[in-house]
Amino acid sequence: MFYLIGLGLGDAKDITVRGLEIIKKCDKVLLEGYTSILTVGKEALEEYYGRPLILADRELCESNIDDTLKEAKIKNIALLVVGDPLGATTHTDMLLRAKQFGVESQIIHNASIMNAVSCCGLQLYSFGETISIPFWTESWKPDSFFEKILENYSRNLHTLCLLDIKVKEPTEESLTKKVRQYMDPKFMTVRDAALQLVQIIDKKPDAGLTRESLAVGLSRVGAPDQRIALMTLEKMLDLDLGPPLHSLVIPASKLHPLEIDYLEQFK
């Protein structure tokens, strides 16, 4: 059996009881480490589970997972994923491959930022399409996500912005070489995201959003040191919400009275 197990958002104890029981009985347990991270590292999880974990990077998950899946025909193998296991496309693809190999699989759900974002007081059913903000480079500054924010905004919906994560990304120079070299891990902060947004806004003064528009910055949602801050995008350029992961919300223009009351505490 192949198990995809969600770890939730905080630390080792945010796994479900069912998930923990499965980890303990599995023959092999992999930890997916590039679509998201926990505030605690691999070692803390290994200590809590009392067993070693195999770190599964992008190469293993996207190109070399077949051997592991085939092994799950006769063994119990789990892949641990931060948040909910089906947040990323890669994991849906794995389940399809498992099926092709005749391997049964089971999903153990958990909280993800897609629902835990409600901790800021904005109602989940008032969120529109979720978007991702990628790190810009010198030569690559995509801004199509901004149109989606505007579409949500024009329908009076909030937008959850997932911020880019670069873990074990090959350097551009090494892409064509035999031996890959990797960049240092990089996590987009709320400030990074606000900076990119403000640059787009400056070029589109009639878009509806301005430097004075309110935004909600969130860091380490679900962890004891979670932080939430409500302020203008302009002010967010000076905000430091601490270690990763960060997320950003662009709220709808008209909020529910309860949303206003709740957000007030994060001013």
Added chain:
Amino acid sequence: MFYLIGLGLGDAKDITVRGLEIIKKCDKVLLEGYTSILTVGKEALEEYYGRPLILADRELCESNIDDTLKEAKIKNIALLVVGDPLGATTHTDMLLRAKQFGVESQIIHNASIMNAVSCCGLQLYSFGETISIPFWTESWKPDSFFEKILENYSRNLHTLCLLDIKVKEPTEESLTKKVRQYMDPKFMTVRDAALQLVQIIDKKPDAGLTRESLAVGLSRVGAPDQRIALMTLEKMLDLDLGPPLHSLVIPASKLHPLEIDYLEQFK
């Protein structure tokens, strides 16, 4: 301390380890029983936790919660909520009241249908606004949710439709009386929802959705007997997905190849 603890979606073991530890140390534990239900009942949870639970109905949660919250100033009190605790507005309101009374609170997140719906293979970031479909009565047949489905559809986004739940709802006749009488619990099925949708569609032939449009029916997501079915709304009128809870998804018109491959297994 006042704890809001999410129970997840399946049975007793879908609580997180952290949530279970808190339940065990609390002085009083309430189970919210009207915004959602687990496939297992209160008794199964009591047996698993080894302690009695106080059933918290709508009246307690919406009108009579203040005494409980004030009690949490000196005691540890938990309210258990199926799914994630902040799915419903009521619970956000409770946290605000707790704050007014000077009571600290903590949220223990868990999976909710808002993220676990990804088990059907449709990608979470391609969902638009979530809508609720209410039970129609003889004289009350609202259809504003349909416009929201169409708006998502026109932007090529999926729509998650949460289906109505009636638990301990006062009968209309007893609303003005001193002694309330209650209706039997009622859970909207995927078939009920399809029936209402088809009635709206028949009146709006140019809306873009037809009786032949595809829909995904889900029941008991996260439980071992979870079921998922992909078919036209017309065919869904004859579908029985078993016991509650049910949810419905109206997929976008153009799907990602991986979404198509994954959905295929539910035909």
